[in-house]
Amino acid sequence: MKIYFMTALVAALAWVGTACSPKETSTNQLVLYYSQTGSTKVVAQEIQKALGADIEAIELQKPYTGTYAETLERVKQERESRNLPQLKPLKADLSKYEVIYLGYPIWFGTYALPIASLLKEHDFEGRKIVTFCTFGSGDMESALEDLKKALPKAEVAEHGFGIRDVRVAETAKELNRFLIDYGYLEGQVVALPGYSELQPVTEEEKQIFETACGDYQYPLGKPVLVGKRGTPDGVDYIYEVENYGKTNTVFITIAHGDGEKPVFTRVIR
Ligand SMILES: Cc1cc2nc3c(=O)[nH]c(=O)nc-3n(C[C@H](O)[C@H](O)[C@H](O)COP(=O)(O)O)c2cc1C
Known part of the structure; x- marks a missing residue:
């Protein structure tokens, strides 16, 4: 019994090892990110850890140090005047x-302004x-589309x-699944099924939506259709929602x- 347990343990450890081995050496991968309040930094550090890549934070000459409302106001003004924040020189030789794993928070439905500054220089x-990005509610798709347009000479995944x-x-x-699914990390994850066909929401599904989204600071709209899928971790729902037309x-x-408890994970607007 003891021998069987040890053999199983060694096999499991070997599997975990192969499930998470970086594909390339650290010398040709860089995690480059901007983070104002620390969320994107958490993701950046996880990627660095998973891949053994180099890492650098993008820093500003004049950081956004104010409250959320003050940051919103400063960013609004900078966007309107196209007066982008000045960056400190990067240490890494790109x-x-x-x-390059490029990370940012979503600001006003796109990548944060310091990334716009970076793209002017590189x-x-x-x-x-x-x-990679973090956000209050979503918009990662629109940010990625903007980035692709801004970087025609790069190969943006x-x-x-x-x-x-x-x-x-x-x-x-979630990052482990992403890195393995898209081939940045060798390993195996259980494939997730597709969502069921969208159907009109039932009262119970409306309630699930309300519980997950009701306390979000901005209204996310009225759920109309829903699809779902079972995963090893629980149940995922995809809602089609009407919001201001x-x-x-x-x-x-x-x-x-x-x-x-139902949790709202992201919105595509
Ligand atoms: C100026 C500003 C604009 C923002 N705009 C959006 C937005 O359009 N969509 C969204 O989902 N979150 C938005 N957020 C929330 C941030 O994307 C979110 O809190 C992010 O995780 C912050 O990352 P950080 O901690 O790395 O700075 C905004 C935050 C700020 C400060």
């Missing part, structure tokens, strides 16, 4: 890296860019990683255990 020609700021503690697990998509998950 030409040394084949793959065109990332010939580099592979993999994006079709899919990026993103997570809500309030869920950043869940990063490691627009149709948006809202994702919600209910994890097994953890009080089975």
Whole structure:
């Protein structure tokens, strides 16, 4: 029994080892990120840890140090006047890296302004860019589209990683799946099924939506249709939502255990 247990343990450890081995050496991968309040930094550090890559934070000559409202106001003015924040010079020699994991918070539906400053200085020609971001509610798709347009000489990966700021503690697990799914990390994860066909929402599904989204600071709209799928961790829902005449998509998950509370994970506007 003891021998069987030890053999199983050694086999499991060997599997975990292969499940998470970085694909390339650290010398050709850089995690480059901007983070104002620390959420994107958490994701950046997880990527660095998972891949053994180099890492550098983008720093500003005049950081955004105010409250959330003050930051919003300063950013609004800078956007309107196209007066981008000045960056401190980067320490890393970008030409040394084949793959750059570029991270940012979402600001006003796109990448944060310090990234716009970075793109004025660097065109990332010939580099592979993999994006990651954090957000209050979503918009990672629109940010990625903007970034692709701004970097025509780079090879920007079709899919990026993103997570809500309030869920950043869940990063490691979701990031591991992302890195393996898109081939940045060798290993195996259980494939997730597709969502069921969208159907009109039932009262119970409306309630799930309300519980997950009701306390978000901005209204996310009225759920109309819903699809779902079972995963090893629980149940995922995809809602089609009407909001001010627009149709948006809202994702919600209910994890097994953890009080089975529905959690809103992101919106595509
Ligand atoms: C100026 C500003 C604008 C923002 N705009 C959006 C937005 O359009 N969509 C969104 O989901 N979150 C938005 N947020 C929330 C941030 O994206 C979110 O809190 C992010 O995780 C912050 O990352 P950080 O802690 O790395 O700075 C905004 C935050 C700020 C300060």
